């Protein structure tokens with residue numbers, strides 16, 4: 155299978171073409187071995203504290219775990235988000251996912267909101283949640299808890315058939331993403347995807363950061379932690395949706411974090 159691999163950092167015209175065509179790309183070597191180890195240890199702490207049993211997701215771990223906070227505006231990834239969205243966007247949520255040892259195949263889905271499905275907004279579904287998934291365990295071979303994507307499916311105006319969604323039929327155009335720990339997958343909310351099976355005898359962890367337009371409500375928190383806001387950086391505060399809004403609720407008349415964003419590029 156072809157791999158849509160891009161360089162970390164600057165969002166190029168080719169990155170843009172790949173993202174528009176396939177709905178995702180892979181950025182290898184974003185985290186060093188030591189950074190992966192720190193993020194993995196943080197993930198294990200979060201799930202131990204939450205008492206995760208089986209497959210589970212823990213939100214807002216970036217507030218309490220410094221290693222995960224640093225990834226909110228990682229210089230290898232944030233320029234891609236900015237290249238796709240422009241200057242105004244927020245971190246809508248951050249979910250740390252654990253797939254247990256010998257975990258089963260997940261269900262095919264598109265990301266969105268069951269309260270008001272994104273397909274009610276328009277078809278094809280617009281970009282509302284841009285996800286950066288940091289792989290924290292090795293997924294360089296199939297059946298290591300990889301993500302499986304259907305390339306280009308974010309543009310499909312036909313839904314994935316029920317027989318495929320219920321697991322009765324396999325789809326022949328699925329792409330099981332093989333990439334080592336420390337790689338990042340960036341993908342569109344409308345891309346059909348699922349968690350692939352995991353045959354290993356260790357738990358698999360992935361940290362997902364979801365970026366959205368500034369008027370979307372956060373989904374991992376009802377309110378930001380004041381303690382976190384006080385100690386974090388101005389750019390991260392802005393990404394948490396904390397910025398002056400003279401044209402309340404969401405006019406464009408607020409100082410955008412352009413300068414801070416530029417600082418993380420190149």
Ligand SMILES: O=C(O)CCC(=O)C(=O)O
Nearest residue numbers: 251253265347348349360
């Ligand atoms: O980490 C995973 O297995 C992916 C989870 C997923 O597909 C989702 O949160 O939408």
